[in-house]
Amino acid sequence: MFLAFLRVGLLGYGGGPSSIPLVHKEVVAKYKWMNDDEFADVLALGNTLPGPIATKMAGYIGFRVAGVAGMINAVFASITPTILLMIVLLTSLSNFKNLDWVNGMTKAVVPVVAVMLGTLTWDFFKKSKDSLGLKAASLIIIASIVLLEFVHMHPAILIGSLLIVAVLRKDKKETVEKSTDRGVGM
Amino acid sequence: MIYWQIFLAFFIPGIIGYGGGPASIPLVENEVVDRYGWLTVSEFSEVLAMGNALPGPIATKMAGFIGFQQGGILGAVIGVFATVAPSLLLMVVLLGVLYRHKESPKVKRMTNYVRPTIAVLLGVMTLNFFITSYEGVGIGQTVLLVMGSYVLLEKLKVHPAFVIVGALGYGAVFLG
Numbered sequence: 001m002f003l004a005f006l007r008v009g010l011l012g013y014g015g016g017p018s019s020i021p022l023v024h025k026e027v028v029a030k031y032k033w034m035n036d037d038e039f040a041d042v043l044a045l046g047n048t049l050p051g052p053i054a055t056k057m058a059g060y061i062g063f064r065v066a067g068v069a070g071m072i073n074a075v076f077a078s079i080t081p082t083i084l085l086m087i088v089l090l091t092s093l094s095n096f097k098n099l100d101w102v103n104g105m106t107k108a109v110v111p112v113v114a115v116m117l118g119t120l121t122w123d124f125f126k127k128s129k130d131s132l133g134l135k136a137a138s139l140i141i142i143a144s145i146v147l148l149e150f151v152h153m154h155p156a157i158l159i160g161s162l163l164i165v166a167v168l169r170k171d172k173k174e175t176v177e178k179s180t181d182r183g184v185g186m
Numbered sequence: 187m188i189y190w191q192i193f194l195a196f197f198i199p200g201i202i203g204y205g206g207g208p209a210s211i212p213l214v215e216n217e218v219v220d221r222y223g224w225l226t227v228s229e230f231s232e233v234l235a236m237g238n239a240l241p242g243p244i245a246t247k248m249a250g251f252i253g254f255q256q257g258g259i260l261g262a263v264i265g266v267f268a269t270v271a272p273s274l275l276l277m278v279v280l281l282g283v284l285y286r287h288k289e290s291p292k293v294k295r296m297t298n299y300v301r302p303t304i305a306v307l308l309g310v311m312t313l314n315f316f317i318t319s320y321e322g323v324g325i326g327q328t329v330l331l332v333m334g335s336y337v338l339l340e341k342l343k344v345h346p347a348f349v350i351v352g353a354l355g356y357g358a359v360f361l362g
Contacts, residue, residue, distance in 0.1 A: 009242040019243065044288045045281070047297065051200040051273030052207040054243040059274040071278070075270060082242035083250030083266065090236055090251055101362035107322045108357025109235040110228055111331040112349060114315035116238060119340060120208060121312050124305035131298040140302035148306060155216055155307060159202040159300050166295040 001070060002077045004031060005058050009078035012054070019054050023061070033065050054078060188257050189264050191222060196249045196268035204300040207245035210269075212307035214248055224256055227318045239350040245269050323361055331356070 004026040012019025020043065027033050034042070046056040055075050062074030096102040128137040140162070147153040195217035203210030211234065218224045225233065237247045246266050253265025277284070287293055319328045331353065338344040338352075 012241050012243070041285070041288070045277060045284045048284050048288055048293045049273045049276055049280075050202055050204045052203075052210065052243050052245040052269060054207065055246060055270045056274050056277050059270070060277050063278055071274070075274070079243060079246040079250070079266065079270070082240045082247055083262065085240055086233075086236055086247045086251045087254050087262070089240075090232065090255075093232065093236075099362075101358040104357040104359075104361030105354040106228065106232050106357070107319075107361050108327075108331060108353045109350060110231045110315055110322060111319040111328050112335040112353040113231045113234045113238070114312055114319060115332055115335045115339060116346065117211075117234075117308060117312040117315060120211075121305055121308040124209075124301055124308055128298075128302040128305055131301065137302050140299065141306055144303040144306040148303075149310065155213055155303065156198050156202050159204075159303055162299040162303060163202075163204075163296050166299045167292050169292075169295065 001031075001062060001065060002073055005062070005074045005077035006081065008054070008058070009081055020057070023054070023057050027061055033061060189261065192253050192257050192261050192264050193268045195222060196253070196265045197272060200245070200269045201272050202300075203245075204297045204304075207243050209300075209304045210245050211248070212304065212311045214245070214252075215311055216307065218252055224252065227314050228322065231315055231318070235350050235353075239347045327361065 005023075008019050008022045008026060012022050024039055028036060028039050042057060042060055043053075046053050046060070049056065055078065058074040058078045059071045062070035062072070064070075066073070093102065093106065097106070125137075125141075128141070131137075132140070144158060147158055148155060196214065198217060199210040199213035203213050215230055219227060219230050233248055233251055234244075236251075237244045240247065246269055249265035249269040250262045254262035257264065316328070316332075319331070323331075335349050335353065338349050339346060
């Protein structure tokens with residue numbers, strides 16, 4: 001199990017959601033810990049909860065297969081190697097910050113990350129429109145801009161309120177809610 | 187005190203970030219850059235760039251590194267724990283309840299309602315990155331790097347890791 005999630009962690013580029021097919025390959029195709037339907041259920045359950053999807057899947061599958069130890073093992077395997085790499089690389093980068101060429105490197109990366117974030121933003125806007133319709137999506141977008149940028153409300157309060165509204169509203173307009181696929185890559 | 191702050195900084199994005207790890211990026215930025223001031227926008231962009239160049243989930247890499255930077259190894263452990271544990275525990279504990287409601291429109295609505303707000307947070311963050319880049323390297327280099335990386339990433343579908351390595355090389359040679 002350690003190896004299965006180690007491979008997922010090391011081969012999954014583009015953040016958690018893009019590693020879902022890799023988890024599927026290991027868990028269903030290779031080790032046969034669960035079948036396709038069970039896997040789809042775990043994924044659907046993971047999406048009903050907040051937080052990173054990759055660790056939820058790893059943790060839950062580990063738990064199902066081998067209890068609490070399996071859970072810790074799977075999460076550990078999928079995240080630790082890259083966290084260590086990250087710490088080593090970024091710490092050495094900041095140690096040489098007074099060198100001009102290192103400084104140039106960090107400057108050049110800012111606009112590139114901006115482009116990546118820009119496409120991710122676009123993706124979220126597009127999916128908002130697809131799932132809520134233009135009117136409702138625009139309403140939440142404009143309200144968010146006003147509350148976050150001008151009133152300086154903490155995002156947690158805004159998101160918490162939206163979640164409460166989502167839960168309390170009566171289920172009548174089910175046709176409007178087109179099921180949207182998750183899996184936002186960066 | 188710092189450990190409690192680290193916990194909170196990653197616990198909040200972990201518990202409200204609907205839509206997987208990437209959705210929590212602007213929420214983490216809001217905590218570590220705007221609220222606690224641990225990193226500047228430019229430092230946060232380095233973290234994101236490295237996070238994107240390396241494999242594995244992005245949220246835990248951010249939590250691990252920023253936690254380490256602020257509170258050493260214990261800080262890293264706390265940051266990662268705060269990111270991963272709450273939703274994972276909920277998943278294990280609430281399994282039966284969730285199972286009955288996974289097709290419920292309420293549950294789908296939760297993600298749908300939160301998404302536009304995440305989009306706004308991401309948009310504001312993107313804007314900040316463009317401004318930081320403009321202040322750091324000027325308009326000419328910014329436009330050049332933005333156009334170049336856009337074409338490579340979106341039109342030619344070059345892998346993000348290569349684009350970031352390319353940008354690092356370009357910066358070392360031309361912006362040093």
